[in-house]
Amino acid sequence: MADLDLRKVRYFLAVAEHLNFGRAAAALHIAQPVLTRQIRALEKELHARLFDRDQRHVELTDAGRQLATDAPGLLAEADAARLRVSRAARGSGTFAVGFMPGLIVTGPVRSLGAAHPDLTVEVRRTGWDDQVAVILDGRVDVGYIRLPVDQRGLTVEPLFEEPRVAVLPAEHPLAGAGEIAVAALADEHLLQDPGAVPEWRDIAIELRGRGAVRRAPSLATVEEKLEHVAIGHGIVVLPLSTATFYRRPDVAQVAISDIGPNRVCLAWRAGRHSRLISEFVALAHAEQAGCP
Known part of the structure; x- marks a missing residue:
């Protein structure tokens, strides 16, 4: 053939x-x-x-x-x-790092640049829909990703975990609660991919049936999601660092007692061996551990 x-x-x-x-x-x-x-x-x-x-x-x-x-x-x-x-043909003079909203990558990026004065270290903000694609297609060399993702074609290394919170309109009846169970959110409209919050999806299906899991609107950024939350169109579940980074007076964040943490990992294309990737991963772990 x-x-x-x-x-x-x-x-x-x-x-x-x-x-x-x-x-x-x-x-x-x-x-x-x-x-x-x-x-x-x-x-x-x-x-x-x-x-x-x-x-x-x-x-x-x-x-x-x-x-x-x-x-x-x-x-x-x-x-x-x-x-x-095309990137390889341009030489090894650049190194690109992808990062999800709420994550600060300044420390390792600055350290890698200081160790290699001739290297241009670039950063690229990613989202839920493209955090893996930018790694697989070579737009970034290493990415900070938030699980769950399809890990095929990737090498993935855990970095840290953080709590997730529900983000609600400020006037929502649950906005003043210190902590809630995910079942309390089952009747809400989730303004994100239900696959990103499988605990909510499963409880909503259990309590309300499969019709409860409506297709999420096409909201590409955290900023768009929060605008819709503030208007009263629904809720989102975000990692604590993201919710804190985008804190605003017309929305409230409430801890969820019975869902697991968001796991943040470093990822790069499987089978790729790069001294710079190894060095950056070590710097990221050192930063997370609080080492100088």
């Missing part, structure tokens, strides 16, 4: 998304006959029909559905490889 042509795979995904060759061709800015030929060539290379089509309908075959599942990861990995190669 011939190697997959990634350009044809991109064309395939466009057709799979639109299920219309004309609209897919327009989105790709190519002529429809060219797109049709490329898809036929891809089917020939794979020895599989990817689409069932007639003059009015286009549908994915079983083989097409399988490729539609596999192709995004394949293309993402290819793009990541290009980025890593």
